Amino acid sequence: MRRIFIFAFIQLIFLAACGGGSSDLSGGSGSGTGTGTGTGTGTGTGQVIAPVGANVVQMIVNAGPSGTGSNATFNIPYVSVTICAPGTTNCQTIPYIEVDTGSYGLRIIASALPTSFLPALPLETSIVGGALAECTQFADGIAWGSMRTADMTIASETASSLPIQIIGDPNYPEIPSDCTSHGSPEDTVTEFGANGIIGVGPFLTDCPDCANDTEHNIYFSCPVGGGACSDVEAPVAQQAANPVAKFTTDNTGVIVELPPVADPAGAATATGALVFGIGTQSNNKLGSANVLTTDDEGDITITYKNVAYTESFIDSGSNFTFLNDGSIASCGTAPNQYFCPTSELALSATPTGLNNVEETVSFNISNIANLSGSFSAFDNVAAPQIAGGSQSFDFGLPFFYGRNVFVAIEGAVTSGGVGPYDAF
């Protein structure tokens, strides 16, 4: 079933490309081995991408850890992180960690770690004495696994004793029904599309309400050594936490910096930077960026074709821009359904913060059937929100190309005000 969906999609765009679309099919692999550049990269739009440094790690968009064919990803940005047993030099560096401004916390797929390393990461003990585990809820399913602590280092920044989730921890394979009732598990690298995910959105932890409420079905306590797990309250200090806020410096937020990519052709890969801190160093100043404060859910308003979508968001973890527009043709078979206008559309939308600061931005939507199936970076792909029901415009990774996007963490005091906010 899963292969049929994606194979049909790949075949669709491949055939279209062969039929006279993009001539850049040989665009090269360019996988995640780019070197740290020694100078800031100007992109010709006033954008400067910070060179790799103490608070900057290289970020790359490519086909992902499972590479090619049906399991290739696109428009997903990745970084490498190093995790260590707390207080030791027993460490592992893991590539292909998805950068997600729409979630909070570091989660690593167990199979991306050597089996000998996992026991070095201490389990968190639940308030009822078992091993704490999490059922992370996403829109497309759930990720199940233990909660452990690790020292996480990225660039030269370290979050010590950070609670992290080990997705698919083989020591806790029994997923409780209160978890599977929320969706299908995505507990392998292939299913997840990454070796892990680093949630660097504008909040501190993933479920503050879970500190005194088990009804979310997010945190569980498991008998150490295995057995049936049950819902449990998880104090905020034990929850998966935005690692940036735990840094000793540069802890006010992040900047997602991706260069422009060719439009309409896209690019095989795109290499940019994830910068830590806002206004803490010479390379992370807010400058002239507009600050759009978010509500307490992380949402802003985005106005598109005179409709104000009040539950909208800007999200590096969404690989398309998702919007509601019945006037644009769509193609493909769900879940891989996308807009396919006969010619590229030039559109605009206006994000507006809770503080009423707004900025109109232009974007394009191309027919994905004309884009190269071997490319991974596109600024012009969009997909339909369902008719009715949705008050949301989701500006995904296409929004980020050629634009530095600041995400300030709740409570962080910056030159642009107190987080949470997005700025660009």
Add this chain to the structure above:
Amino acid sequence: MNHSSRARATGLALWAALGAVSVTLPAFAALGGDATSVDADVARMKGQAHATPVVGYTVSAITLPTGTVVNEYISAAGKVFAVTWKGPSVPNLQQTLGSYFAAFQAAGAAPHGGNHHQLRVQQSDFVMQTAGHMRAWRGMAYVPSLLPPNFSLDDIK
């Protein structure tokens, strides 16, 4: 406005919409199922239901203890033809979607480019979209063959 206060406001608005009209509050039922007294299901979700009658159908808003609100659209024939949800956590979708849950599971298990913030399911007699980010998940699903006559999808809010 935080999640729970927003949820409460929704509930209050629905009560206000009821006005002096007296209706029987429908119990919780899965998409495609009958809306007749499934008290056990209400108990399972630990929700509180408030109904708003509209011409041709009824909307039952169930506020869960988590603050997430599940809206059920119930036809005059007593069938749940659409559901929506929104809130800080995803509701029990096995309960909410009933027999259609398997289609959601299958779509989630199919490769979809590494995106965890959106998922769409479109079958001849089941349509669903989920979306959002942590702390604010939303979704909707409906059964085309059960839609009331002259019902517009734009009426699903």
